[in-house]
Amino acid sequence: MEFGAVFRSLTFPQIFNFNKKPAEEEEEEEDEDLSDSEDSVFSGLEDSGSDSEDEEEEGSNDKEDGDDEGLKTGPEESEQVEFYVCVSRVFRVQLFSDVVVPVQDIRNTVGNIPMEWYRDFPHIGYDLDGKKIYKPIRNKDELDEFLDKMENPDYWRTVHDKQTGSDIVLSDEQVELVNRLQRGQFGDVNFNEYQPQVEFFSGDLMVHPVSNRPADKRSFIPSLIEKEKVSKLVHAIKMGWIKPRRQDDDSRGRYYDLWTNEDSSILAKHRMHLPAPKIPLPGHHESYNPPPEYLFTDEERALWEQQDLSDRKFPFVPQRFSSLRQVPAFPRFIHERFERCLDLYLCPRQRKMRVNVNPEDLIPKLPKPKDLQPFPTTQSLVYRGHSGLVRSISVSPSGQWLASGSDDGSVRFWEVRSSRCMKTVQVGGAVRSVAWNPNPSVCLLAVALDSVVLILSPSLADRQVVSSSERLLSGQQEEEPAEGVGPVTWSEGEGEELNQGIRLKIQHPKAVHQVAWHAKGDYLASVMPDHSSHLQVFIHQVSRRRSQNPFRKNKGLVQCVSFHPVRPYFFVATQRSVRIYNLVKQEMTKKLQANSKWISSMAVHPGGDHVVCGSYDCRLSWFDLDLSTKPYKMLRHHKKAVRGVAYHRLYPLFASASDDGSVIVCHGTVYNDLLQNPLIVPVKVLRGHVITHDLGVLDVTFHPTQPWIFSSGSDATIRLFT
Amino acid sequence: MSQLQARFFTENKRYVVDDVPFSIPAGAEVLDLSNVINKLLEAKNASHSKVEFDFLVRGQFLRTSLSTHMETEGISTEDVVEIEYVERITAPEPEECMMHDDWISSVDADAEWILTGSYDKTARIWSVEGKAVMTVAGHTDVVKDVAWVKRDGLTSLLLTASLDQTVLLWEWNSERNKVKARHCCRGHTGSVDTVATDPTGSKVKGGCSRDDYNLFPALSVPTDEADEVEEPADRPRKKQKTQQLGLTRTPLMTLSGHNEAVSSVLWCDSEELCSASWDHTIRVWDVETGGMKTTLTGSKVFNCISYSPLCRRLASGSTDRHIRLWDPRTKDGSLVLLSLTSHTGWVTAVKWAPSHEHQLVSGSLDNLVKLWDTRSCKAPLYDLAAHEDKVFCVDWTESGLMLSGGADNKLYTYRYSACQTDAGA
Numbered sequence A: 001m002e003f004g005a006v007f008r009s010l011t012f013p014q015i016f017n018f019n020k021k022p023a024e025e026e027e028e029e030e031d032e033d034l035s036d037s038e039d040s041v042f043s044g045l046e047d048s049g050s051d052s053e054d055e056e057e058e059g060s061n062d063k064e065d066g067d068d069e070g071l072k073t074g075p076e077e078s079e080q081v082e083f084y085v086c087v088s089r090v091f092r093v094q095l096f097s098d099v100v101v102p103v104q105d106i107r108n109t110v111g112n113i114p115m116e117w118y119r120d121f122p123h124i125g126y127d128l129d130g131k132k133i134y135k136p137i138r139n140k141d142e143l144d145e146f147l148d149k150m151e152n153p154d155y156w157r158t159v160h161d162k163q164t165g166s167d168i169v170l171s172d173e174q175v176e177l178v179n180r181l182q183r184g185q186f187g188d189v190n191f192n193e194y195q196p197q198v199e200f201f202s203g204d205l206m207v208h209p210v211s212n213r214p215a216d217k218r219s220f221i222p223s224l225i226e227k228e229k230v231s232k233l234v235h236a237i238k239m240g241w242i243k244p245r246r247q248d249d250d251s252r253g254r255y256y257d258l259w260t261n262e263d264s265s266i267l268a269k270h271r272m273h274l275p276a277p278k279i280p281l282p283g284h285h286e287s288y289n290p291p292p293e294y295l296f297t298d299e300e301r302a303l304w305e306q307q308d309l310s311d312r313k314f315p316f317v318p319q320r321f322s323s324l325r326q327v328p329a330f331p332r333f334i335h336e337r338f339e340r341c342l343d344l345y346l347c348p349r350q351r352k353m354r355v356n357v358n359p360e361d362l363i364p365k366l367p368k369p370k371d372l373q374p375f376p377t378t379q380s381l382v383y384r385g386h387s388g389l390v391r392s393i394s395v396s397p398s399g400q401w402l403a404s405g406s407d408d409g410s411v412r413f414w415e416v417r418s419s420r421c422m423k424t425v426q427v428g429g430a431v432r433s434v435a436w437n438p439n440p441s442v443c444l445l446a447v448a449l450d451s452v453v454l455i456l457s458p459s460l461a462d463r464q465v466v467s468s469s470e471r472l473l474s475g476q477q478e479e480e481p482a483e484g485v486g487p488v489t490w491s492e493g494e495g496e497e498l499n500q501g502i503r504l505k506i507q508h509p510k511a512v513h514q515v516a517w518h519a520k521g522d523y524l525a526s527v528m529p530d531h532s533s534h535l536q537v538f539i540h541q542v543s544r545r546r547s548q549n550p551f552r553k554n555k556g557l558v559q560c561v562s563f564h565p566v567r568p569y570f571f572v573a574t575q576r577s578v579r580i581y582n583l584v585k586q587e588m589t590k591k592l593q594a595n596s597k598w599i600s601s602m603a604v605h606p607g608g609d610h611v612v613c614g615s616y617d618c619r620l621s622w623f624d625l626d627l628s629t630k631p632y633k634m635l636r637h638h639k640k641a642v643r644g645v646a647y648h649r650l651y652p653l654f655a656s657a658s659d660d661g662s663v664i665v666c667h668g669t670v671y672n673d674l675l676q677n678p679l680i681v682p683v684k685v686l687r688g689h690v691i692t693h694d695l696g697v698l699d700v701t702f703h704p705t706q707p708w709i710f711s712s713g714s715d716a717t718i719r720l721f722t
Numbered sequence B: 001m002s003q004l005q006a007r008f009f010t011e012n013k014r015y016v017v018d019d020v021p022f023s024i025p026a027g028a029e030v031l032d033l034s035n036v037i038n039k040l041l042e043a044k045n046a047s048h049s050k051v052e053f054d055f056l057v058r059g060q061f062l063r064t065s066l067s068t069h070m071e072t073e074g075i076s077t078e079d080v081v082e083i084e085y086v087e088r089i090t091a092p093e094p095e096e097c098m099m100h101d102d103w104i105s106s107v108d109a110d111a112e113w114i115l116t117g118s119y120d121k122t123a124r125i126w127s128v129e130g131k132a133v134m135t136v137a138g139h140t141d142v143v144k145d146v147a148w149v150k151r152d153g154l155t156s157l158l159l160t161a162s163l164d165q166t167v168l169l170w171e172w173n174s175e176r177n178k179v180k181a182r183h184c185c186r187g188h189t190g191s192v193d194t195v196a197t198d199p200t201g202s203k204v205k206g207g208c209s210r211d212d213y214n215l216f217p218a219l220s221v222p223t224d225e226a227d228e229v230e231e232p233a234d235r236p237r238k239k240q241k242t243q244q245l246g247l248t249r250t251p252l253m254t255l256s257g258h259n260e261a262v263s264s265v266l267w268c269d270s271e272e273l274c275s276a277s278w279d280h281t282i283r284v285w286d287v288e289t290g291g292m293k294t295t296l297t298g299s300k301v302f303n304c305i306s307y308s309p310l311c312r313r314l315a316s317g318s319t320d321r322h323i324r325l326w327d328p329r330t331k332d333g334s335l336v337l338l339s340l341t342s343h344t345g346w347v348t349a350v351k352w353a354p355s356h357e358h359q360l361v362s363g364s365l366d367n368l369v370k371l372w373d374t375r376s377c378k379a380p381l382y383d384l385a386a387h388e389d390k391v392f393c394v395d396w397t398e399s400g401l402m403l404s405g406g407a408d409n410k411l412y413t414y415r416y417s418a419c420q421t422d423a424g425a
Helices: A002-009 A013-030 A032-038 A050-059 A062-071 A142-151 A172-182 A224-239 A264-271 A298-306 A333-346 A463-474 A477-483 A496-500 B030-044 B066-073 B232-239 B418-422
Strands: A084-086 A092-094 A123-126 A132-134 A158-161 A166-169 A379-384 A390-395 A401-406 A410-415 A420-426 A431-436 A445-449 A452-456 A489-492 A502-507 A514-517 A523-527 A537-541 A546-548 A558-563 A569-574 A577-582 A587-593 A599-604 A610-615 A620-624 A633-635 A642-647 A653-658 A662-669 A679-687 A697-702 A709-713 A717-721 B003-009 B022-025 B053-057 B081-087 B093-099 B104-109 B113-118 B122-127 B132-137 B143-152 B155-162 B167-173 B178-185 B192-197 B204-208 B212-214 B254-256 B262-267 B272-277 B281-286 B292-297 B302-308 B313-318 B322-326 B336-341 B347-352 B359-364 B369-373 B382-384 B391-396 B401-406 B410-415
Touching (some): A390 A717, A431 A514, A452 A523, A496 A502, A558 A599, A569 A599, A662 A697, B003 B066, B022 B030, B030 B053, B104 B391, B104 B401, B155 B192, B272 B302, B313 B359, B359 B391, B369 B401
Parallel strands (some): A390 A697, B192 B262, B347 B391
Antiparallel strands (some): A084 A092, A123 A132, A390 A401, A410 A420, A431 A445, A489 A502, A514 A523, A523 A537, A620 A633, A662 A679, A697 A709, B104 B113, B113 B122, B143 B155, B192 B204, B272 B281, B302 B313, B322 B336
16 A cells, blocks of 8 residues: 555656556456457567467466466457566556457456366357357467477567467567566566655654644544443443452462461471581682782691681692692592581581570669668769879778878878878888777777787777777787797887877788788788798787797788678688688688689678678679679770779778779679568769879778768879769 | 649738639749739738848748759649748858967857957957957866856856866856856866757756766856766766865766767756767757766767757768757657768868757868858758868857857858848748
């Protein structure tokens, strides 16, 4: 159609002829009279003699031959030859020639039938008058045929008309036409098939419309028919005549979930399936020719060799070979296979169930510090006056006085409430430890400096108390000579010392680091740490001026000692453990293992069943003596070495002082019920001391009655937190 | 809501304005309101000179804008607001600075003379003008508290309590400027930290760092009473009346009950005395029977108490930085009426104004002396930052003189005039 449209626009009369040809041809088949007028174009076709018909048929190709056979319709006399050639898919051009033959019209009327049907008849059809057309007399035999072929120059252009049985010699024009058609060209020589094309429908926007036709009215008026249809549908839906397409519910189920009814036993079997761990892809270091940065340097290699097998990053040393050819055989092949088999064999066939625990749940439920009041929270008073670091402090049992010993060689007595220094005693040496006699009926202070332990009577108390302390000190003077031969020498203060309050001097063989009173106030223990000697601890009885060394063996460097507050027990802290001795039975009852490297300080709970130890490796360990010899709790809140620990006498509080300049106050409730473990809650970090010479807070002690805490630091101050 | 209906009234007859509601802007502050009152007064009285006023809405001082104040106090802005105005309390002016040789532990002043106790073991008498008059030396240890007992013309009786466990009664003649120790009251077994005389000047009590009070009989003066801290073991001994020297007095009565150091004692009236202790209690005692009447229990150590007969309230200063007001007459105890919080250290001294029922002065270890009005409990009226070290004692005389002494060895006096005009309020 498109092709036709193009041609229609071309306005060539010949083409019009072409187009009309099929229709006219049909007419022609019915009415032969019109054929004359139509022959003008192909008038070049000549009539050919009927003699050479058969030969001509042989020369033409088979296809043409077949066509000729089926298409011969023309009457005999006009000698029309029709060629159906496929010019294109659409057109079939019928060619025929019309030569006016004056004799007669011998057109056959049998139509397009196979002419074999007339083979056995003398005629080959009927003419228009219904008379038989007889076959021409065949006087040519094979020889004639051959001769004709050889001699007749027009033989190649002679075609045999089977319908008439005559041979037709084609004229030059006809041959030319046939050739043109065979080449696929137009029949008309003058037709130019390459006309220049005018693009009408192009992408270019044209100023004017191609056609002048106005838009259809229906393009902008809604269609009434559609409206009617829609309203009918709507009505039908409303009336319920049309229902939505039913969902094909497939109860039996063409489709079903394969996994819903999966057998749980199968799953159970597979639950134990352990997927092989993913092995990382080989990296550059495993290459036979790794980049140089992957090769081991000497140090790395040495390190690799030193390391334990399990610690090594790679199980091999990356090596370099210039080509794959030079890579040697794997020497440990058998070994490695063996190890792999061993791994398989020894692999635990057990699934490790990972428990998913909310980290929040692991934090123990501790009461809020606010609920655990009272405890010291703020710094209230600063006791200034010392010029060296204050190593030790002690509060009088009444809570009115505070004694402090410093490296500047003085012991100072402070009024707690006003931070007033009431008294300064120059003792002439760095004071290592001070301890106030816990007995409220005497007022004595033990001071350790160098190798001397001084007993001071500061005369700050009631006269009766002062006199009773004097009585205690001078009680058993007469027994002194008996003990004079020991390593410890007792002597009395003299002259100026007496005025300062120094009553007794106990000379030790070595430097004394710590003094501790028994709760009754008569016995005094002193510590002289020494690696090599068993003379590390002395217990002195002040009233009788006796000293004794309770231990015969050196069980380690003694750090500090303490008396049990009620029972006759004695706590000795060495570097790594705390030993508890029964003083009555003279035997060791318990040995507490502090999981720390070096114990620095120790405090015994006023109840006597709990001990807290501070250590230089920043730890604080709480021991429950009824529970275990291992720490019940380790607290690692300090950043630096713990220097001092203390219990409060009345309140459930304990505190630790550290070199990081802070004092950490913890709540530690102890229950009488043996089944209930102590409740330990850190409640407050108290800061205030300035770190000097890498030392922070050196000692810490509680007020005996109030929830107050004193701390002494390397910045030569003592601070009171309330 | 830009306008408020307010009605102004005052107790002071000099500044009365008409009792009609005024419409005032809600954002008005004290200065604006003060201007309003001054305008009104000028309109009424041409000779009026400008006066600064302070305003109270429902008994609370106005410190912010009126609308903010009423919002925080929850007062409806629909009604007519009753606003009381008083003459503004002017800032206390520092007057004198009296240098001591050592820390000042206590001060007691009356209209003419100031008595201070010092850590140099002496008590000193100063004139109000700041002139050192007399040094009373006799104690062997730090003087912890001092008190005037009575004055008969030129002779005065005064008490000093000391760390040496004694209370000394001195007679001082101001004309001849001679001081004579009259009695030595012994019986305390610890340092005597506080001493107080009853309003008639007949008894002395001392508070000490132990558990009991002793009432000392005094011979020439009707009675002296001291309460003190003593060892329980020594208690029976205290009753012994050993008057060998004629100078030594032993306790009339020992009031036992406190577990720890008694930090402050005072006489509420002639029958009752009140003691504050480190054992977190304030106890009210009946002097006649020696029995305890009421116990007020706090949660922190009490450092000092003061009683105002005008408003019948006890003010206590404690180690947790708060000043608390108590009603000693309540039977159930432990009822805090009000907390005044602004100090940052221990409150070591409080003193009610002798002539004003709302005002008190407090000293603290944070070096500050603060003047308070109970009607403005959020913030003090004035901070007196004269001291360079801890403040240990404050006092307030009838004549409107405030005194404070502390660890910087200085006794400051402040003239405080406004309270006189407020006295009628």
